[in-house]
Amino acid sequence: MPQLRLALAQVNTVVGDIDGNAELCLQAARDASGAGAHLLVLPELALTGYPIEDLALRKSFQTASRAALAALPRQLADAGLGDLAVVVGYLDASPDAPPQTGRPAGLPRNSAALLLGGEVLARYDKHHLPNYGVFDEARYFVPGLDLQVVRLHGVDVAIAVCEDLWQDGGPVAATREAGAGLLVVPNASPYERNKDDGRLELVRRRAAEAGCVLAYVNTVGGQDELVFDGDSLVVAPDGEVLARAPQFDDALLVVDLDLPAATAEPRDEDSSLTAANGGRVRIRRTVASSEPLPAYDPQPASVAERVPDEQEVWSALVVGLRDYVRKNRFRSVILGLSGGIDSAVVAALAVDALGADNVHGVSLPSVYSSEHSKDDAADLAERTGLHYSTVAIAPMVAAYLGEVELTGLAEENLQARVRGTTLMGLSNQHGHLVLATGNKSELAVGYSTLYGDAVGGYAPIKDVPKTWVWAIARWRNADAEARGETPPIPPNSIDKEPSAELRPDQRDTDSLPPYDLLDDLLDDYVEQDRGSAELVALGFDPALVERVIRMVDAAEYKRRQYPPGPKISARNFGRDRRLPITSRWREPAPGASHDTPVPAKTSPAGERGGTA
Numbered sequence: 046m047p048q049l050r051l052a053l054a055q056v057n058t059v060v061g062d063i064d065g066n067a068e069l070c071l072q073a074a075r076d077a078s079g080a081g082a083h084l085l086v087l088p089e090l091a092l093t094g095y096p097i098e099d100l101a102l103r104k105s106f107q108t109a110s111r112a113a114l115a116a117l118p119r120q121l122a123d124a125g126l127g128d129l130a131v132v133v134g135y136l137d138a139s140p141d142a143p144p145q146t147g148r149p150a151g152l153p154r155n156s157a158a159l160l161l162g163g164e165v166l167a168r169y170d171k172h173h174l175p176n177y178g179v180f181d182e183a184r185y186f187v188p189g190l191d192l193q194v195v196r197l198h199g200v201d202v203a204i205a206v207c208e209d210l211w212q213d214g215g216p217v218a219a220t221r222e223a224g225a226g227l228l229v230v231p232n233a234s235p236y237e238r239n240k241d242d243g244r245l246e247l248v249r250r251r252a253a254e255a256g257c258v259l260a261y262v263n264t265v266g267g268q269d270e271l272v273f274d275g276d277s278l279v280v281a282p283d284g285e286v287l288a289r290a291p292q293f294d295d296a297l298l299v300v301d302l303d304l305p306a307a308t309a310e311p312r313d314e315d316s317s318l319t320a321a322n323g324g325r326v327r328i329r330r331t332v333a334s335s336e337p338l339p340a341y342d343p344q345p346a347s348v349a350e351r352v353p354d355e356q357e358v359w360s361a362l363v364v365g366l367r368d369y370v371r372k373n374r375f376r377s378v379i380l381g382l383s384g385g386i387d388s389a390v391v392a393a394l395a396v397d398a399l400g401a402d403n404v405h406g407v408s409l410p411s412v413y414s415s416e417h418s419k420d421d422a423a424d425l426a427e428r429t430g431l432h433y434s435t436v437a438i439a440p441m442v443a444a445y446l447g448e449v450e451l452t453g454l455a456e457e458n459l460q461a462r463v464r465g466t467t468l469m470g471l472s473n474q475h476g477h478l479v480l481a482t483g484n485k486s487e488l489a490v491g492y493s494t495l496y497g498d499a500v501g502g503y504a505p506i507k508d509v510p511k512t513w514v515w516a517i518a519r520w521r522n523a524d525a526e527a528r529g530e531t532p533p534i535p536p537n538s539i540d541k542e543p544s545a546e547l548r549p550d551q552r553d554t555d556s557l558p559p560y561d562l563l564d565d566l567l568d569d570y571v572e573q574d575r576g577s578a579e580l581v582a583l584g585f586d587p588a589l590v591e592r593v594i595r596m597v598d599a600a601e602y603k604r605r606q607y608p609p610g611p612k613i614s615a616r617n618f619g620r621d622r623r624l625p626i627t628s629r630w631r632e633p634a635p636g637a638s639h640d641t642p643v644p645a646k647t648s649p650a651g652e653r654g655g656t657a
């Protein structure tokens with residue numbers, strides 16, 4: 046059987062930095078060549094970064110991407126890497142769009158090219174364009190219709206791109222018809238909880254369908270609200286995992302493969318599969334080298350171990366925060382420390398992401414701040430080593446109230462707004478990025494003050510439900526203890542009852558149901574998109590369902606103004622869940638729906654919130 050040493054590079058590209066990304070690709074090629082690889086595969090759109098959004102439609106950006114791709118084979122050859130075959134993702138475009146398409150520029154394509162010997166040897170355009178959740182690829186790209194197969198050292202190597210694996214038919218089925226010995230797939234697949242398990246099963250199923258080894262390489266790093274976790278994989282057609290890269294880190298995964306020798310006639314042919322335009326998927330073949338390599342001793346490949354869910358989420362948040370700060374050219378962050386769990390977790394994440402020296406925590410006590418809130422904030426500062434200062438807001442609030450008469454909620458919110466103004470002032474003065482500390486449960490129900498605690502440039506835990514904020518805090522502390530380090534989060538911040546401290550003896554539960562119940566209901570309403578009848582059928586108290594749905598729906602305007610933050614769930618507030626702000630639609634009151642029969646309760650009334 047021919048042998049091939051394959052390298053998969055999970056690299057952290059920067060959207061729009063085509064020159065920097067090309068340099069990353071060259072460095073990966075140097076490393077792969079140093080490791081003795083014959084074929085290197087880089088992620089989807091590695092030259093441009095992912096996702097490029099409306100940059101895909103800009104003629105200047107298309108031209109720059111095509112130029113960088115055209116220059117890369119020569120750069121590889123000049124660096125003595127001409128013998129290494131390199132598959133790299135880039136933005137392509139046919140020069141001009143037909144006038145009837147109404148598109149401003151050429152027809153953009155989400156493409157991958159195989160480079161070898163100083164030339165672009167073959168090109169492939171992604172067939173399946175994801176257009177759900179966070180993806181809008183049908184807005185940007187025209188789909189490809191061909192399967193590209195390149196004969197390399199006597200092995201037929203087919204190429205597909207990301208979503209091509211998630212949809213039935215097309216390139217994977219064509220790979221089997223083509224009799225390819227290896228399917229390589231560049232990806233840009235964003236992280237969400239439990240997605241790694243789903244991906245592994247998907248890759249196993251597609252390897253079986255393609256009838257050959259499948260090499261899946263994913264990008265890594267943060268881009269606005271998305272975090273890419275890497276987790277690149279090589280799987281045999283019988284489902285065996287031959288190699289697996291770690292999550293959330295740059296990595297070069299190298300694996301030696303014994304692959305079937307190519308036997309097909311090296312000419313283009315139609316497959317039996319229907320392409321997006323109704324025609325046949327055409328199998329295009331290119332011969333690079335038919336001769337197998339001389340036999341060599343294979344090296345064992347690494348299979349990274351899985352980590353606990355809490356660690357996975359913590360790492361995603363750290364990478365999302367670090368890359369947002371770094372890629373937007375900030376060096377430091379600032380946040381208000383209330384002594385509560387949310388600001389403590391955000392501070393600990395920031396210290397892990399940027400180092401304590403780049404994190405500034407400010408205690409901003411008001412007349413309602415308890416002693417423990419100040420002590421717990423100081424304890425957090427001592428445990429983590431972040432910069433800590435105090436600005437008393439009471440005199441500013443009093444001066445304001447002396448000029449403008451505000452009472453009740455307006456007075457409560459003023460305190461949050463004086464804090465927000467103070468943090469933004471310090472940001473302007475010192476160049477720190479302000480971190481907003483709201484969690485997903487609060488965002489869901491609108492439990493934050495506009496231009497108050499909702500100010501900021503980035504919101505690290507906006508997709509983390511409150512119950513998970515506690516879970517990751519406990520995990521982070523336990524992990525520190527296991528490593529003989531000081532746990533960063535004060536146990537008191539974890540254990541105390543949550544309070545906004547905007548009036549005497551205030552508790553979150555004055556306005557909200559207990560968080561375990563609230564998160565349970567929000568998971569069903571927001572993430573699973575269940576209507577009120579279904580929620581009641583699941584056993585939630587009808588009055589609670591009505592109240593929570595009203596709060597969630599009414600807070601859409603607040604969420605739209607909230608800073609971006611890393612997505613860790615299957616449905617974040619942002620691109621995954623797009624609802625009108627101005628809307629008269631109300632979920633039918635539980636039991637009142639005329640077109641949806643209300644199923645019988647599966648648990649006694651009151652079991653899920655009847656007493657809340």
Ligand SMILES: Nc1ncnc2c1ncn2[C@@H]1O[C@H](COP(=O)(O)OP(=O)(O)OC[C@H]2O[C@@H]([n+]3cccc(C(=O)O)c3)[C@H](O)[C@@H]2O)[C@@H](O)[C@H]1O
Binds near residue numbers: 458461494
């Ligand atoms: N559809 C719409 N489109 C655009 N703007 C809209 C709007 N509806 C109201 N508004 C505006 O929004 C204002 C109301 O919003 P806002 O001023 O934020 O105030 P609001 O939502 O009324 O009150 C803030 C709530 O958050 C709680 N809170 C505050 C601070 C921290 C925490 C915490 O523990 O984390 C909790 C606080 O206890 C209170 O329940 C209205 O006065 C109006 O100007």
Ligand SMILES: Nc1ncnc2c1ncn2[C@@H]1O[C@H](COP(=O)(O)OP(=O)(O)OP(=O)(O)O)[C@@H](O)[C@H]1O
Binds near residue numbers: 382383384387408543
């Ligand atoms: N006394 C304070 N000093 C500094 N910042 C504060 C103070 N009180 C509130 N904040 C800021 O406002 C955010 C909202 O705080 P609040 O205590 O009202 O609610 P929370 O959502 O329970 O947050 P936390 O768990 O951090 O207390 C805090 O995370 C913090 O960044």
Ligand SMILES: NC(=O)CC[C@H](N)C(=O)O
Binds near residue numbers: 211232
């Ligand atoms: N870039 C893509 O095509 C990503 C879509 C794919 N379903 C994923 O999340 O992995």
